[in-house]
Amino acid sequence: MPATAADDLAHQSPEAIAAMFGRVAPRYDFLNHALCGGTDVYWRWQLARAVAAQRPARLLDLATGSGDVLRALARRQAASETMIGADFCLPMLRVAREKAVSHLVAADALRLPFADASFDAITIAFGLRNFADRSAGLREMRRVLRAGGRAHILEFSHPVAGLAPLYFAYLRWVMPRYAQFFTPERGAYEYLGDSIRAFPRQPQLAEMMRGAGFAAARWTNLTFGIVALHVAEV
Numbered sequence: 001m002p003a004t005a006a007d008d009l010a011h012q013s014p015e016a017i018a019a020m021f022g023r024v025a026p027r028y029d030f031l032n033h034a035l036c037g038g039t040d041v042y043w044r045w046q047l048a049r050a051v052a053a054q055r056p057a058r059l060l061d062l063a064t065g066s067g068d069v070l071r072a073l074a075r076r077q078a079a080s081e082t083m084i085g086a087d088f089c090l091p092m093l094r095v096a097r098e099k100a101v102s103h104l105v106a107a108d109a110l111r112l113p114f115a116d117a118s119f120d121a122i123t124i125a126f127g128l129r130n131f132a133d134r135s136a137g138l139r140e141m142r143r144v145l146r147a148g149g150r151a152h153i154l155e156f157s158h159p160v161a162g163l164a165p166l167y168f169a170y171l172r173w174v175m176p177r178y179a180q181f182f183t184p185e186r187g188a189y190e191y192l193g194d195s196i197r198a199f200p201r202q203p204q205l206a207e208m209m210r211g212a213g214f215a216a217a218r219w220t221n222l223t224f225g226i227v228a229l230h231v232a233e234v
């Protein structure tokens, strides 16, 4: 028996995860900014900056959600031809469309409707953590990237040692209570904290990327490692 709402969600099917994001979709952007004091804008800006340095022709943003990564990429004109956003949660895609984000596809990141070697770059922000099978997700990314293409993974990670106890206490005790002022979905925010704690550390994720067939994986810590940006080439 799951002990908490978060345990419940953590063991749910992809459909249940999509449904959870569907329920938080109307307040997702607001809570994103509120819970981290707007730092998420900076994290996506760093992602867009890294991609712009590569300036890929065809880019796929996975788990695109409400479309903020695509907007950050568009501001920097990071891709020269096409940018597509894919997500399996229709209410999140609806929020993206209301923000005038175009080229959106409803798709499961574990079974992408794209041919091998279709893209020069993949971005994914705060999505991989939620995949039912992360290794399969990484292999699917590799499949749709051309040789020499790059995956950019922005994800919550494990902060530097001194900060970790305070940060994980905030995730466990403060954030879900704060979130419940704005949404009845307290369980979704307990799940967020639990999923961050359980997510692989920076070197482990780099190793998983290598295991999925990426040639080299390196990472940059942002905000003392609360978030890390992993970049790897096929």
Ligand SMILES: C[S@@+](CC[C@H](N)C(=O)[O-])C[C@H]1O[C@@H](n2cnc3c(N)ncnc32)[C@H](O)[C@@H]1O
Pocket: 014, 017, 018, 021, 062, 063, 064, 065, 066, 067, 068, 069, 086, 087, 088, 089, 092, 107, 108, 109, 110, 124, 125, 126, 127, 130, 131, 132
């Ligand atoms: C925390 S949100 C991140 C949204 C956005 N990338 C951002 O930066 O705010 C996670 C998103 O991942 C999506 N997601 C989770 N698993 C997925 C999968 N297997 N296929 C497609 N989308 C998925 C959810 O529907 C949700 O929109």
